[in-house]
Amino acid sequence: MKHTLIHLNSSPYSSLACKEGLDLALVLATFEQPVDLCLSGAALSILTSEQSPTIEQGKNLHKLLDGLEFYDIENIFIEKDSSWANTETSWQGVTSLDKIQWQAMFSDYQQVFRF
Amino acid sequence: MQYTLLITGSPYQSKACNTALRFIKAATSKYPNCIKGVFFYEDAVLIGNQVAQPPRDEINITKAWQEIAKEQNVPLYLCIAAAVRRGIISESESHRYELEQHTLAEQFQLEGLGTLVDLMSTTNKVIQFR
Numbered sequence: 167m168k169h170t171l172i173h174l175n176s177s178p179y180s181s182l183a184c185k186e187g188l189d190l191a192l193v194l195a196t197f198e199q200p201v202d203l204c205l206s207g208a209a210l211s212i213l214t215s216e217q218s219p220t221i222e223q224g225k226n227l228h229k230l231l232d233g234l235e236f237y238d239i240e241n242i243f244i245e246k247d248s249s250w251a252n253t254e255t256s257w258q259g260v261t262s263l264d265k266i267q268w269q270a271m272f273s274d275y276q277q278v279f280r281f
Numbered sequence: 282m283q284y285t286l287l288i289t290g291s292p293y294q295s296k297a298c299n300t301a302l303r304f305i306k307a308a309t310s311k312y313p314n315c316i317k318g319v320f321f322y323e324d325a326v327l328i329g330n331q332v333a334q335p336p337r338d339e340i341n342i343t344k345a346w347q348e349i350a351k352e353q354n355v356p357l358y359l360c361i362a363a364a365v366r367r368g369i370i371s372e373s374e375s376h377r378y379e380l381e382q383h384t385l386a387e388q389f390q391l392e393g394l395g396t397l398v399d400l401m402s403t404t405n406k407v408i409q410f411r
Contacts, residue, residue, distance in 0.1 A: 280409070
């Protein structure tokens with residue numbers, strides 16, 4: 167069985183990329199394919215709680231995070247030194263990796279898709 | 282070895298569809314049948330718009346994909362959710378949404394992400410063009 171990493175790197179509010187990346191992760195999990203997530207760049211803003219976008223601004227993808235465990239998506243990685251991490255208002259279900267672990271992570275998967 | 286191509290880049294804002302086309306031409310010229318399927322996702326689904334009319338002195342990328350698909354017998358799948366939200370509608374979907382028009386180009390078919398998962402698990406490699 168192939169292990170897939172979905173790498174979210176786009177802003178959740180400037181395009182549909184994050185949403186469609188998450189959709190793919192959920193479908194993979196639904197078909198019982200092992201899938202992990204990693205977040206970098208503007209996609210890290212998904213982790214910030216207290217988001218209340220209007221319908222014009224886009225969907226609140228933060229709300230999806232708590233549901234990931236029901237799909238057996240348990241590994242959500244971020245890089246330790248990213249400025250968004252470890253704040254009080256950030257979602258706590260992530261695993262922080264140092265720079266070396268972060269770089270090595272991409273080689274651990276048979277498939278990596280970036281959104 | 283069989284490949285799946287996953288194309289996510291917009292045909293208008295990236296060269297993903299063009300680069301993938303060059304790849305498929307090169308790959309099938311050496312190894313016919315090496316591409317099991319091509320899955321278009323995100324803005325790449327706009328490739329399946331039959332009413333788009335590019336200027337005559339530019340490549341008609343939709344037509345180029347239709348030709349290679351026919352020639353090499355490669356299925357071209359568009360993610361149905363991504364396509365429908367962008368106005369790429371098959372005849373059967375037009376009935377479902379009670380529309381008079383449909384815009385899906387020939388050779389392309391609308392499929393769910395489950396088809397991509399199936400391609401992933403039955404081919405040796407998936408290559409993303411974004």
